[in-house]
Structure formats: C-alpha cells, structure tokens
Amino acid sequence: MNTVKFDCIGQYLLERLYAAGVKHVFGVPGDYVLGFYDLMDKSPIQHIGTTREDTAAFAADGYARCLGLGALAVTYGVGALNTVNAVAGAFAESSPVIVISGAPGVREQRDDPLIHHRFGPFNFQREIFERITCATAVLNDPVIAFRQIDHVIAAARRHCKPVYIEIPRDLVLREGYPMPTEAHEPLASDPAALSEAVAETLALLGKSVSPMVMAGIELHRRGLQNQLVELIERANLPVTATLTGKSVIGERHPAYLGIYEGAMSSEHTRYVVEQSDLLLMLGVTLNEVDTGIYTAKLDPRHTVRAALNEVVVSAHRYPRVALADYLSALVAAVKPAQAAIPPRPARAPASSFPSADQAITCGRLIERINQALGPEIIVVCDVGDCLFAAIDLQVHGQSEFLASGFYTTMGFAVPAALGAQVARPGHRALILVGDGAFQMTGTELSTQARLGLDSIVIVFNNRGYSTERCILEGPFNDIAGWRFDRLGELFGPLQGFDVTTEQEFESALLQSLACRDRPSIINVHLASDDTSAAMRRLAEHLKSKVQGED
C-alpha cells in the first residue's frame, strides 16, 4: 500500500491563502506563532512586519478592501487581543480579514498550566473573536483541519467579514487530511423573486421622470463596480454615492453627482436625490453616517432598495434576491431611459493656488488636494474633520477612497494605507489624518519608510479632538502638540514639512509628489475654529445627544 504524504496544516493554510489571492500577511511574531512564521518565510507569501498588532489588522483591512481578502498572523493573547478593535471595525465595515493566531500547543494546554500570555480558559480568546467575526476555527484536530481552513476562508469571501483561525503551535507541522473542497457557493437567488423584482423595477423606470441611482458600499465589497457603470451608462441614469460607498464609482464620471448623506450633502446633491421620483439604491446600508445622522429624507414610496440578499420596493420585499444577480439582470434588460440627466452644476473654477501670504484653510486645502489627485492615487482617510472635508474630493478611479466611514475608529488611515499600497504596488496612498488620530497609530509610517513606500500624509492639525470640541468643549479635548514634520528624525527616510500658508503648502505638496522613494508628511496648521461645514452640521446634531436628548 502506498503511503501518500500530505501537507502539514500550516503549509495547507498558506497554500489556501495564496490561492485565494493573499500574497502578503501582516503581523508581529511571537513564540506561539513562530513555527507558522518560519513556514511562511519559506513560502511565496511575504510577511510585512508592523510595529504593533492592531496596525497589522488595519493594514490587512486596507489590503482586503483593495484585493478582496487580507490576512494577519499574531501570537496568542497579547497579540490577538490587541487586534480586537481593528477586527471589529473590519466586521462593521464588511472587510474580509483573516486573523491567524498562534496558540499554546494542544499537548501544552492539557494540564491547564499558567503559561505566559494566558488570561483565562484557553477557549476565551476564540469566544471573544466569535463576537467580531463571521466564522472561527481552532485547528486542534488534524483530521478536520483542512476542511476547517476551507470553510473559514470561504466564509470570509462569502460574507465579506473577518474570520478567525487559531493554530496551536504543535499542530503547525502536523500532517492534515484532505477532504472534498468546499465549493465557494455564491448567494443563490430565488428565480421567481428575481425576475419579478427586475420586472417591477423596469416598469417603475419606464414611468419615472427623474430616476437615479444611489451607489453603496456593498457594490465595492462584492466587486460590482463595473456592472454599476454599465447600468448607468446604458440607462443614462445620474448617480450619487453614500459616504461609506464613496469612490465605488469614479468621481469624475459625467453622471456622478457627489455624495448624498442627508443634511450633510451639498445642496445640489441633496435636492436632486430627494426630489427623484425613483431612487434605485444599490448596495446601500442605511446606517447613521450614510443617512447624515438620520437626516436623509428618502420617501420609501419612491425607492427601490437592492440590499445584499433582498430587494425592497416601496413597502414590499422580494427576499432571496442577490445583489449581483439583480444588477446583472437589470443591466441585461434595461432600455435607455427617456429622461435626460439633469445638468451638473458648473463647478466654480478653482481659484489660483496659492494666494500669496494667505493662511491655509480646510476648504482651500481640499481644493488644492483635489487638483493633485490622479488615477494612481488612493485616498485613505481617517476619522474626524478630514473625513467630512474629504466628501468634496473627487477621486479618479473606482474604490480609491478608503475610510472607516461607519465604524469611525481613529487611527485607521496610516496603517490601512500601508495595506493598500502593498496590495497595489503601482499606486500611491494619500493619507488624510487629524492630529489626534495620528498620535494613535501614525508611527506605523515607520513601516512605509522601511519599505520605501511613497505615501503622502497630510495632517489636519487643529490641536485636539475637534469633532468633540464642537459637541462639548472641555480640557479633555486638548492633546499634546507634536511636530509631525520632524518624524523623520525618529525614523527616516521620510521628508517632513511644516505648513501654515497656502504658499508653504503648495511647495510642500509639490516636493512630496516629486519624491517617489520615501514617505512625506505635511503638518498643516489649521485654525482651531476652521472646521468643515459638514462637521459643523454634524456636531450640532450630536450635541443634543450627549445627554440623551432627542
């Protein structure tokens, strides 16, 4: 009888990751995961070391948003538990991140010893991750380990959510047992519901005089951007996007009307969306941020909403209609619309930049950044006023705006940009970040510097937690002043600029754009009362909620 030698479990995991498109794994090593790191070092997958584990998770999130799947590998306890916030963020924002955690060996765990990095029963770590992932597996049985690996990777792709894989260190080199591969089964639609939903949509489109599309985040997560373009071009439909869906359509497309988010939208976008007699909402999540803190005025009688697995028309639902199927069928069946696209308002021509001796403002900063955007630039935006200001940016390509727009965790941008730039070598990250958020994770830029990546960081420095200042002022909103432009002193190669005027910003931006072998950081001093209009409207609303008023 032949003895077939199968892969070891660690090897199989690496192969499945690679086959699924994961060419890089982020993380910090530790003794419970060192055996896996050693295997990874000998595999075609490249390890990208980060300074901390939470930033590894943010980087994997940014990578996943660009390529459809990302991964990190960390040690037990001290490593994995450091990623909980970032992984919860990936869950909230539907980003398929694979968390690989080392663990004490199965044999080590048997006698229940008080070994280092332990904080409770050994299963508690998995129980914590069960609350922030869509599937978990502890690979403690070689007979089913391959099957478990297939299952969680498939779950991450199917649900676009993080998953958790725990690998006890004495199982990494154990031979596994091949089983039938789980087919990556897409969400299946009910054919009757699908055709009826499409037919009703077409009938409504035929009767409508001002139909339009609202594009949401799920189009990005399901990779449906091209079908969206096909639909709006065939049917001649104007299109808006939500904030979390920003850049799901290239924002220089002639049919694009800008971001809609209720009272926070520009007046024109708001008017066009709210007067539409047929709003086709595709992959839109009705969360607090995308509805402009529930200020959106969308009459359900005039909307067709295609969610991930159902279509809602007015007050009735078609369950089990997958977004992808619905969109394909619609594209195939739709006739060119009769209604003309309302003309886009003429953009005020950009006034000359820089004005001599003019202190830089948030508005002018965005205006100038807008001019600088090119097709190779991915904008990665942190939370705070920079996010609200960035609504007005027009990025070029599809999915070239990344932000923690719904979960709104500070500290996302710098490490997520690392992930994005590793995922897309031909691209360049432009990072917009506040001073408070940069103090949380900004030193991860050290990794961009180490790898020679040419990210450009623009710090919106308004000295403290400005969003909160607008809600409730107090000394707790003050933070230490950092000279962000001097960061290269701590870890080079990195060029830094300190900027207070338009002229200084112009010069710093041009030098940053020209520098292709290292990161640049521009510390932009803004007046502390110079906040974006969107943020002022938002803060007014939030203020009333601090004490629970309604």
Add this chain to the structure above:
Amino acid sequence: MNTVKFDCIGQYLLERLYAAGVKHVFGVPGDYVLGFYDLMDKSPIQHIGTTREDTAAFAADGYARCLGLGALAVTYGVGALNTVNAVAGAFAESSPVIVISGAPGVREQRDDPLIHHRFGPFNFQREIFERITCATAVLNDPVIAFRQIDHVIAAARRHCKPVYIEIPRDLVLREGYPMPTEAHEPLASDPAALSEAVAETLALLGKSVSPMVMAGIELHRRGLQNQLVELIERANLPVTATLTGKSVIGERHPAYLGIYEGAMSSEHTRYVVEQSDLLLMLGVTLNEVDTGIYTAKLDPRHTVRAALNEVVVSAHRYPRVALADYLSALVAAVKPAQAAIPPRPARAPASSFPSADQAITCGRLIERINQALGPEIIVVCDVGDCLFAAIDLQVHGQSEFLASGFYTTMGFAVPAALGAQVARPGHRALILVGDGAFQMTGTELSTQARLGLDSIVIVFNNRGYSTERCILEGPFNDIAGWRFDRLGELFGPLQGFDVTTEQEFESALLQSLACRDRPSIINVHLASDDTSAAMRRLAEHLKSKVQGED
C-alpha cells in the same frame, strides 16, 4: 411629603471612585462618554488624557498596582475594544482596574439602529469584557444602578481583578436610587482550619533546620508587605521572592536572597531555596514564569504554600484559610527561629564605572543602574531581555518594581509608568524597555512630557525581537531602527541621549537624574548577541517548544 433629590448616576460613580481612592482617571474622550467626562471635569477627580485607549488601560494598571485601584474612561466600541489586551493583562496579573465605557443611550438602542462605533448586538461589548474581568455592569436601570456600582467596585477590590462598567449616555444624568451599601466583606477563614494550619506550620518550623520564606505577588496585591517583614524579622527567616513578586520585600533587606525562578535563578539563590527543608510559600502563584518555565525543583514534602484562600502542607489542604488571616496569625504566634540565617554571598564590589572606551553591555548597564536606584525610584520594566536582566536589580522600597511578568505583554512599561508616577507624585519612574516594545507604546511618553514628569527611559536597543531571535531566527525578527534619542524632536520637552559606551551612558544617566522637570530617554545600543544569561537559558527552553516538542 418631602422630595429628596438624589445624585445622578454619573455623579454617584465618581463619588464612589473617589471614596475608593481613585483620584485620577485615564482615558480618551469620545461622544458616547462625553457627558461623563463633563461631570468628571467638575469633580475632584482629575482626568489624565492619553494618546490611545490601550495605554490608558496600562496606565490605570500601573496606578492600581501602586494605590490598590485604578480606572479608565473610554467611549463605546472603538475606545473600549482598544483596551482588551491591556485589561486581559490586568486580569492575568491581578490588578484591579475599573473600565468605564460610555455607550449609546438606552433610548437610542431601542430601535437597533446602525449607529457609529457599533460592531454587532449592543451587548457583545459586555460579553467580551465578561471574559477579561471579574464583574460587569451595564447601568441601564436607574433603580439598581447605585447598587451595581457598589457591587463592581467591591468585586474589583475583593478579587484584585478588573471590572467593567458600561454607562449609556442618557443615564449619566439620571437620578439614581440609594440602596443599602454592600459591605466590603473580606475573604472569611474557617477558624478551625486556620488554627490547625498555623499550628502545623509552627510545628514544622520548630523541627526545621533551614526554613525560609518565598514571597509572591499576592502579598503585594493584598497589601501584606508589612506583615511579611514582621514575620521574617521576628522569626529570623531568610526570604526569596518570585519574579512577579519582585520587590514585594525591599530588596536591600538583610534577609533577602534575591529572585527564585528555577533554572533562571542565580546559583546561590537556587541552592538555598532548593535545599531548604521548610519553604514557606506566601502568596506565590506557580505560573510558568515564576517557576522558571517549570524548571523549579520544589519538593512538596518540604513546602507550606499559603495561597489566596487555602493553605497546602505537603499533600494535604486546609481550604478556606485566607492569606491575610494566616499571615497575621503566624506573625502573632511565631517564636524567633533557632536556625541562623545562612550568610548572603558577598556581592562582588561594583567595579569602577565607567571604564574608558568600553562598549556598554547589558550586564554593566544593570550594574550601573543598580547603583543609581534610590528609595524614590520605581522601576517599571517591559518584556524581553530587559525583564530578565532586571532580575539582578535591587530596588529599595516595597513594590517598587512593576512589570507584566506573567502575562508578558509588550508595551506595558511606558504607559504603566505614567500611571505609577501619577499615583505617587513623590516618586520617579525608571523605565526599562526594549526597542520593539517601545515602538508599540513608547510615544505615550508624550503624556509624561506634557505633564512635566521626570521619568527616565532606558532603551535596551538590540535591533529587533531578541527573545525570539534566540528561539527561531528569521527576517521577521527585524524591525525598523528608530533614533529614540530624537523623540524630543517629535514632542518636547524631553531630553534624549544616544549611547554606545560606558562613558556615554554615565554622562547620560547623570544628566537624566539631574533633570527633574521633563522625561529623559537614553537609547543604549547593545550588541545583538549581548543577551542576559537568564534569557539565554529561557530561550533554549522555549526553542524546543516552538514545534511542540517536549
């Protein structure tokens, strides 16, 4: 009928914290916790803002180790979930940290909206913290909120573990309902078991020729350091301590023999401990680190082990004997021992420091630091070789050595030192930290700089993850080189030194000791193969475990 106006819930919480000795609360504000911050700002409790939430939790841990209770206040989701690792560490190390998390209002939660910072069902955050705390409370019912607050604060003190309090923002100003205060009931001993355990111990002491005490971490956590001193002085007993119990007795006490941790101990300490015919283990936890990775050779037939709530003599147990009661009874009953204390080995006299032109080594560094320690210095030590090297330091007072000695989470030292120095204004933190750990949380030193605290940081810079290098070398152990001495460029006031020789270190140390109004940081370049002997022994052992060998 008189209408009595009671406190609001937020106010009551602040009062109970203050009464329990919490004069400072660490944290980062966020809109779900802003109302509580506003109340705190008007209370006698001082808020200490940190750059991130995990560092706030480490700071609260350091504070709790100094004063018996510490607290942090953070926002929901993005804030609280960032603290999971640090709070798990406090749990593993028995440090009573109170986590206060804001939350969406009860009325806001009712319709299950997709509001920002949400990552799942609203109760998931509590469920995560249930796995890393000893008590949790969600204050969503004003009628019982005061009672819940009393209960969790009492639990933290009783069990010396973290607790979790979640306060929905619309309940902060709601009037609460006073109830009978829960008495802080200490662990009660069974009188028969107590007196029998003490009698047996005394009988064994009477027969023993080489009795001694091993002092553990629980003596610190229960505040029993003075009783320990009384015992060893009355009974003339030599004493050793575990690594996690380091400094539970002042290390210049004549009866003190140094740290015992199995094969990692000094030869003398190991010999004396392992040949003792009666080892009185007080508050010792037999974890992996304190047993020198299970290399300790302690014959149970020659030990009496008083744990938190039981006494174990040879192979029999006295359940329900509280450590505090046992120790008091023993102190009261013990007769001066007949056995003479074995003489301590003469310490080699410190050779003159600095030697001209001599490159600095880990051993010489520790030797010089030892000379510099004074009664006002608290040593706060991170994980890695600095921890193993620090075994040889002799701190002056009680509980003046803080480390994550068992959970061994990197990044503990700088923020924990912030907490310690805030807790003990007359003291000064000497921080020992590796280059990898400093990259994780070292920028929290910004807060020490902002507050004008005179912490001294000594970076053991050996360019990478050295502990892991000893176990398994690979490119994943390399990290970016940071010029730690230039940190003041990023955020001053802070003085920095770059050091490669003994002479340079001497000069930097003297300048640091003389500087009392700002932090100092000394970047000490060590040869990458210059590891402590204890670490080399440890790594040898760990190496065999990476692949699960035994």
